[in-house]
Amino acid sequence: MPWWQWLIDIAGILLLLVLGYGLALVIRRRALSRHGGTFELSYRVRSDRAGRGWVLGLGRYSGQTLEWFRVFSVAPGPRRIWARDTLSYDGRREALGAEQMSLYPDHVVIHCQTASGEIELAMSEASLTGFQSWLEARPPGTDWSR
Structure with missing residues (x-):
C-alpha cells in the first residue's frame, strides 16, 4: 500500500x-x-497566579451536595463534591483581567468557605440566586450561626 x-x-x-x-x-x-438542577459552574483549581487556574464545568444539585463536573471530560462521576452543611457563601466580585477570557460570559466569581478552606466558583447571576436559595434551604436543626 x-x-x-x-x-x-x-x-x-x-x-x-x-x-x-x-x-x-x-x-x-x-x-x-x-435529573435537572444543572448549571454552568466554573471552579478555580489553582489560585497561585492571579486570574489563572479556572476550569469550565457543570454544577448539579444532588440532595444535600453540590457536584462539579468538568465540561471536557467523559468521566461519569463528579470531580468535586461539596456538602451543603459545610459550605458557606462569603461574597462575590466581577471577573478581572484574564479571568474574563477564562470564564463563561457574564459570570461572577463567588468566594465560599468549606471545611477544607476557601474556594472560588464562577456562575451566572441567575445561578447565583439559585445557589443562595439552595444554601439557605438547609434542613431543620442546622446551625445557622455559621
Missing part, C-alpha cells in the same frame, strides 16, 4: 476518534442534566 493511503487511513481514524469524543461529551451532558 502506498504511503499516501496510509496517511488517509490514519486521518480517517483520527477523525472517527474526534467524532466519538464529541458524541461522548454530548451524551454525558444529556445524562447529567437528565
